[in-house]
Amino acid sequence: MFWSDRWLHGQRISDIAPRLVAIMPKHKLNKRTVQEALTARTWISDIQGAITVGVIVEYLHLWDILTDLELHQGVLDTHFWRLSSSHAYSSKSSYEGMFVGLVQFEPHKRIWKT
Template identity: 45%
Template sequence: MARALFDVAVNITVGNGERTLFWSDRWVQGKTIADIAPNLLRVVPPPTPRIVNSHTVCQALNNRSWVFDIRGALMVQVLTEYLHIWDLVDGMVLRPDVPNQHH
């Protein structure tokens, strides 16, 4: 419940991306990947610990490793959302000396 309230109330401006979750935090235009690409998120498998709740922006953007989180059937909706997320995050530059900002 506390996490849900936090997610609704807080937006994140990414600096170094080290403490922001790629798949589940609100860091892309004030939204989560789930908000923007719900079908894409459904093909990210739930291993333990769950990728969605552990892969940081820093880790995910490093060599585009977020792409390797995706498994399963790549239906048209999934591919469309994948390309949309690719466009949003490709070329994003992290700033190693700047912590993320929560507001």
């Protein structure tokens, strides 16, 4: 999906232009594919809402990025699983991903032992 997936150099459009995405109607964020959006620049027609200077700056920045982008027909999408070094999904990496960022409490062994 153009607005919500990490397809642009590993980032979402909201990572690049958060103010622009913030003014978008929520029902449009998950409807347009990358191919649809880039064909005749139809992504521009999705933009609605209060246009501020910050939104215009982000719009122009996004325009610059997308101008040099070229889609290749017949090339399949590749999917990367970010929670493993091989980028391949496994249930083990998914389970371990649930604990990313948790703080280890080392004295837990002594507490549970008593």
